[in-house]
Amino acid sequence: MGAPLLEARGITRSYGSFEALAPVDLTFARGERVALTGPNGAGKTTMLTILAGVQAPSAGTLQWAGGSPAKVGWVPQRPALYPRLTTRENLRLFAGLEGSDDPPATADELIRRADLGDFADRRAGALSTGTMQRLNLAIALAGAPSLLLLDEPTGTLSPDQRVRLWQWLADLVRSEDMALVFSTQSIEEAARHADRVLVLARGRLVHDGPAGALDEESFMALLGDEA
Amino acid sequence: MKALRAGRLLFGKDLRVLGRSRGLVAVLIGYPIVIAILLAIALSGGDRRPSIAFVNLDAGARTVQVGEERLSVDDYADRLEDDVDLVRLTPAQADEALADGRVSAVLTVPEGFITDLQSGLKPPVLQLATNPRSPIEAQAIERNLESAVFRLNQALATAYVTQVLNLVDLIQEGGTVGIFGRSGTLLGLEESERNLAQVQKALIADGKPALAKRVAALRDYITGVGGNLELAKPAAQAIASPIRLEVREGPPGREPLSALGIAGALVVGIGLVGVLLAAALLSAEREDHVLSRLGRGLAGAGTIIWQKALLAAVACTIVGYVLLGVVALTTSITIGRWLLWLPALLLAGLASGAFGLLVGALARETRTALLAGLMLALPLAVIALIPGNDIAYWVSAFAGFGPAARIFQGLLVDPEVTSSTYVGMGILAVVALVYGVAARVALGRRMHA
Numbered sequence A: 001m002g003a004p005l006l007e008a009r010g011i012t013r014s015y016g017s018f019e020a021l022a023p024v025d026l027t028f029a030r031g032e033r034v035a036l037t038g039p040n041g042a043g044k045t046t047m048l049t050i051l052a053g054v055q056a057p058s059a060g061t062l063q064w065a066g067g068s069p070a071k072v073g074w075v076p077q078r079p080a081l082y083p084r085l086t087t088r089e090n091l092r093l094f095a096g097l098e099g100s101d102d103p104p105a106t107a108d109e110l111i112r113r114a115d116l117g118d119f120a121d122r123r124a125g126a127l128s129t130g131t132m133q134r135l136n137l138a139i140a141l142a143g144a145p146s147l148l149l150l151d152e153p154t155g156t157l158s159p160d161q162r163v164r165l166w167q168w169l170a171d172l173v174r175s176e177d178m179a180l181v182f183s184t185q186s187i188e189e190a191a192r193h194a195d196r197v198l199v200l201a202r203g204r205l206v207h208d209g210p211a212g213a214l215d216e217e218s219f220m221a222l223l224g225d226e227a
Numbered sequence B: 001m002k003a004l005r006a007g008r009l010l011f012g013k014d015l016r017v018l019g020r021s022r023g024l025v026a027v028l029i030g031y032p033i034v035i036a037i038l039l040a041i042a043l044s045g046g047d048r049r050p051s052i053a054f055v056n057l058d059a060g061a062r063t064v065q066v067g068e069e070r071l072s073v074d075d076y077a078d079r080l081e082d083d084v085d086l087v088r089l090t091p092a093q094a095d096e097a098l099a100d101g102r103v104s105a106v107l108t109v110p111e112g113f114i115t116d117l118q119s120g121l122k123p124p125v126l127q128l129a130t131n132p133r134s135p136i137e138a139q140a141i142e143r144n145l146e147s148a149v150f151r152l153n154q155a156l157a158t159a160y161v162t163q164v165l166n167l168v169d170l171i172q173e174g175g176t177v178g179i180f181g182r183s184g185t186l187l188g189l190e191e192s193e194r195n196l197a198q199v200q201k202a203l204i205a206d207g208k209p210a211l212a213k214r215v216a217a218l219r220d221y222i223t224g225v226g227g228n229l230e231l232a233k234p235a236a237q238a239i240a241s242p243i244r245l246e247v248r249e250g251p252p253g254r255e256p257l258s259a260l261g262i263a264g265a266l267v268v269g270i271g272l273v274g275v276l277l278a279a280a281l282l283s284a285e286r287e288d289h290v291l292s293r294l295g296r297g298l299a300g301a302g303t304i305i306w307q308k309a310l311l312a313a314v315a316c317t318i319v320g321y322v323l324l325g326v327v328a329l330t331t332s333i334t335i336g337r338w339l340l341w342l343p344a345l346l347l348a349g350l351a352s353g354a355f356g357l358l359v360g361a362l363a364r365e366t367r368t369a370l371l372a373g374l375m376l377a378l379p380l381a382v383i384a385l386i387p388g389n390d391i392a393y394w395v396s397a398f399a400g401f402g403p404a405a406r407i408f409q410g411l412l413v414d415p416e417v418t419s420s421t422y423v424g425m426g427i428l429a430v431v432a433l434v435y436g437v438a439a440r441v442a443l444g445r446r447m448h449a
Helices: A044-052 A087-097 A103-113 A129-143 A159-176 A187-193 A216-226 B002-019 B022-043 B073-080 B091-100 B113-119 B135-173 B189-205 B209-240 B259-287 B301-330 B338-362 B366-383 B390-399 B401-413 B419-447
Strands: A004-015 A018-029 A033-037 A059-064 A072-075 A147-151 A179-184 A196-201 A204-210 B051-056 B064-066 B069-071 B085-088 B105-109 B127-130 B175-179 B182-186
Touching (some): A004 A044, A018 A059, A018 A179, A033 A044, A033 A187, A044 A179, A103 A129, A147 A159, B002 B022, B002 B301, B051 B073, B073 B085, B073 B105, B135 B189, B189 B209, B259 B338, B338 B366, B401 B419
Parallel strands (some): A033 A179, A147 A179, B051 B105
Antiparallel strands (some): A004 A018, B064 B069, B175 B182
C-alpha cells in the first residue's frame, strides 16, 4: 500500500430520523483499489458522495494527507455529461471548469488516454453505453485527481465493456499513483478488481479487509438478516 | 474570479446547446413570439368596430332643427354608427345580449333626451353600460363613444352658435324668428332707432323738447347696444370651436396597433421566453445529471443561477428588440427611446428569468418545469394587461409582469419619461433578486441532497 491519502473519522449521514450512515471510520492510501460493497440501501452511494464532496456529512471529519484536500474525481452511476455537446466539447468544458490552463490540450490528452479518438467529435448523447461511461470517467480525470470515486461503474456495461474498463482503471491506478474507490453489488467483482473490500450493511461498516479474505459465503454471513 | 470563469464557460455551453436544439429553441422563443404577435393583433382594438346594443326609450321624440342641424334619436344613432356597430334592441333584449357577450355594451337613450336637447336647460345624457368582464374592450368602447359624442357636441355647438348669431342679426336688423321651437317677428334695433328718430322729430315739431330729449337718450342706448352685439359675434364663433383637431389617415396597408397591444405583446413575449428558457436550461442540468459534478466546487448554485438569469435576460432583450423592430417597420407607430428600452428589456428579462429559474430549481424534470412555467407565466402575463387595476398589477408583479407592462406602455406613449418608469425598473430588479436568491437556495439543496 502507498502513502496515506485520506482518513475519514466518524462519518455519519442522516435524513430526518433515518440514519443512512452510522459513524464510519475509513482510510485510503495512494495506489490502492478499494471496493465498497453491500446490499441496496447499505449506504455505499451516500459514503461515496460524502467522500466526493457532493454532500456534507451530518457529523465526522475528512482528514487529508498534507492538510489540504486532494483533487477528487467523481464518476456518478449515471453519466454526468452534456449529451448535446460532443465528446471533445464536454472534456474541454470540464477541463476549463477544473481550472486547466489549456482546456483544449487537456481534452486532447484525455481523449487519447480514454481511447475516445474515434468518438471525439460525436455528440455524447449518441455514444454507446460503454463509450459514454469511458467519457464519464475521462471527465472525472480532467482535474488530475489523487482519489477517484466510482459509483457502480459497470452496472450498465456489457461483459466485454467491463473487461476493458477494469483494465483501464488498473492502468490508471498504477500510472497516476491514485487511490481508486468503487462501489459494486457484486462480491465477485469486488474481490477480482480491488485490493481491499469494505462491506456496508444498514449504514454500518461490517468488514474492512483484503479482497482475498472475502468469499460469497463469508459475505452472506456478514450481512446476516440483510441477506 | 473562479466563479466568473465558470459562469462564462457555462454561458457558452448553454448557447452551444441552444444552437443545437432547434426544436427546443422554436418552442422556447418562437412560440412566445407567435403568441405575442397574436396578442398584439387581438389587443389592438383600434381596427375593430365593437358591437353595441342601442336602446331608445325616447319613443315619442320629435325632430329638433338647430340651424342646419336636424336632430332626432335616429339621427344621433346614425352618427354614432360612424364609430361603432349599433344593434337596435329593446331593454330586455339588450341586457340579455350583454350578459351573453353578443354585444360589448348597451347604449341607452333615456326618455326626454330630445326634449332636454331642445330646451337647452340641461344637457341631454346618454347611458352606457359595459361588460365588467371585458375591461379592455370596455375601455376601448368608452374611448370610441366619447370621441363620437365629442364630435356631435361640436357640431351641435356650431349649430347653436350659428343660431345665436342669427338671433343677434335679428335683434339688430329685425325679421322672422325661428329658434328653439319658437317663432314670431322682431322689429330690430335699427328699425327701432329709425322709428324713434321720427318720433323725436315729431315731438320737436309739436313743441315738446323735453320729451324729445328723453327719446334722444333712448336712441343713444339702442345705438350702443347694437355696437356691443356686433362685438359678441367673434366671441361666439370662438366658443363654437375653440380648438380644432385635424385628423389624417396613415399610409394605406399599415394597421395601427395600440400601445396596450404592443406592451402586451412585449410582456407576454418576454415573460414566456424568460420563464420557459430559464426553467428549461436549469432543469436540463439536472436531467443531464451534471449538478452533482458541478456542485463539487466546479460551479456553485449561485454561479449557475446568475449565469442562466443573464442568458435569459439577453434572450428576452433580443426578442423585445425584434418585436419592437417589427412594430416600427410594419406599422405607422414610431418607436423611440431605443437606448432606454435596453435596461427596461434587460430587467424585465432578468425578473422573468429568475422566476423561471425558481420553477426550474423546484421541478424534477424539464417537461414538468416547462409545463409549470407556462401555467404560471401565461395567466400572470395576461393579468398584467388589465388596465387601471391595482390588484391585477400587484398580482402580476409576482413575476415582474405588472411593472414591466407599465414601463413598456410609458416608454411607448408618455411624452416624457417619468419617475414611475425608474421606480418600475427598481421593482423589476427587486423581483429578480428575490427569485434569484430563492432559486439559488432551492438549487443548492438539490445539488447537495
